[in-house]
Amino acid sequence: MNQSVLLQAIHQQKEEIHFSSILKEESQRFTQLLFKALFDRSTDAEKALVELEDLFRVIRDLACPQIAGQPCKTWEDFCLIIPSLFSSLKKDAITIYKNDPAAVSMEEIYLAYPGFFAIAIYRMAREFYALKLPLIPRLMTEYAHQLTGIDIHPGAQIGASFFIDHGTGIVIGETAEIHDNVKVYQGVTLGALKVKKQLKNVKRHPTIERNVVIYANASILGGDTVVGENSVIGGNTWLTTSVLKNSIVLHTPTVQVITKPEK
Numbered sequence: 260m261n262q263s264v265l266l267q268a269i270h271q272q273k274e275e276i277h278f279s280s281i282l283k284e285e286s287q288r289f290t291q292l293l294f295k296a297l298f299d300r301s302t303d304a305e306k307a308l309v310e311l312e313d314l315f316r317v318i319r320d321l322a323c324p325q326i327a328g329q330p331c332k333t334w335e336d337f338c339l340i341i342p343s344l345f346s347s348l349k350k351d352a353i354t355i356y357k358n359d360p361a362a363v364s365m366e367e368i369y370l371a372y373p374g375f376f377a378i379a380i381y382r383m384a385r386e387f388y389a390l391k392l393p394l395i396p397r398l399m400t401e402y403a404h405q406l407t408g409i410d411i412h413p414g415a416q417i418g419a420s421f422f423i424d425h426g427t428g429i430v431i432g433e434t435a436e437i438h439d440n441v442k443v444y445q446g447v448t449l450g451a452l453k454v455k456k457q458l459k460n461v462k463r464h465p466t467i468e469r470n471v472v473i474y475a476n477a478s479i480l481g482g483d484t485v486v487g488e489n490s491v492i493g494g495n496t497w498l499t500t501s502v503l504k505n506s507i508v509l510h511t512p513t514v515q516v517i518t519k520p521e522k
Contacts, residue, residue, distance in 0.1 A: 282321040286398035289314045290380060297345070298369050298379075308338075322394040333390045340386055347419060351378050354420040358442065373407035374423030381411040388413040415449075417441075418469070425475075432464035434482060439469045444494075446476035452499060468504065477510075 289311065296307035315334045352368045352375055362368060368375050380403035384396040396413035404410045409426045411417075414433035421437065423429060425445035431437070435449040451463035462482035471486050473479070474494040479486060486492060487504030496510040 279321055282318055282394070283398055285314060285318050285321070286395055287402045289318055290383070290399045290402045293383060294376070294379060297341070297348075318395055318398075319392070322392070333387065333392050336390055337386055344382060344386065347382055348375075348379050350420045351375060351382075351422075354422045354440070355424075358422050359424060373409060374426040377403045377407045377409035377411060377426060377429075378417075378421055378423060381413065381415070381417065384413040385415075385417075415464070428476075434462045435464035436466040438467060438471075438488070441467050441469065442472045444473065444475040447473050448478040448480070450478065450480045452481040 292302075292307055292311055292314065295302040296304050296311060312331060312334055316331055319331065319333070352365060355368050355372060355375055356362045356365055362372075380399055384399035387399070388396040400411055400413050407426055409423065409429045411429075411431045412433040412435075415431045415435045415437070417431075417437045418439035418441070420440045422440075422442040423444075424442070428446040429443060430448045430450060432450050437449075449465050449467065451458075453463070464482060465479045465484040465486065467473070467479070467486045468488035468490075470489045471492070472490075473486075473492040474496075476494055477492045477496040477498065479492065479496075479498045481499050483501070484499060485501040486498070487502055487506060489504055490502055490506040490508065492498065492502075493507070493509040495512070496508050498508060502508055
């Protein structure tokens with residue numbers, strides 16, 4: 260294949276796909292700067308907000324070319340909710356500090372905890388998602404996923420004082436509902452029983468009521484599955500049916516220890 264034929268094939272493919280990697284790159288820059296503007300003492304918040312609005316215009320116009328150049332009403336709406344967002348994230352950080360014996364300071368939570376970073380970006384993205392801004396909320400949470408290994412869809416509904424410990428491998432699906440004071444450990448999946456396109460507008464992921472603890476590598480699946488309040492879901496549990504409040508659900512594998520004969 261000569262170069263002209265190859266270029267023609269590439270141009271045709273690009274016409275069919277219609278995306279720009281600039282949108283992804285600038286969305287990641289926007290997400291990082293937003294986090295720093297809200298939490299980093301060394302970042303000038305006033306200058307950062309000006310830059311963020313400019314960045315927002317760029318990514319919005321790339322994601323929504325049909326509204327390019329119009330006033331950034333959704334950015335203004337987002338700015339209005341920043342005080343309540345601060346309050347919500349402070350509760351998350353305090354919950355992590357109070358429940359993790361390894362945490363030395365609040366500064367450590369903000370700087371070193373992947374769980375807090377993932378929660379913070381989710382809560383920011385969730386506000387844009389609620390404003391029906393396409394693609395950008397998902398790019399924001401996927402950036403957090405890339406950095407932390409924690410996958411939270413911006414469509415998920417998560418209550419106050421959410422605790423993630425370690426976090427690697429956690430998956431929280433689009434229609435999951437998590438109430439207040441829930442604790443989740445690494446490897447937990449709040450997923451769907453079936454993956455079919457026609458289920459797009461159906462609740463596919465579980466509901467976790469308040470004060471529930473879900474230990475490592477548990478999988479809770481299905482839109483009709485409800486974990487009642489004050490319950491504990493043990494590690495490696497596979498759950499596809501609802502459990503009543505105040506339940507303890509355990510996975511009990513058989514472990515056999517054999518002593519080797521001495522040589």
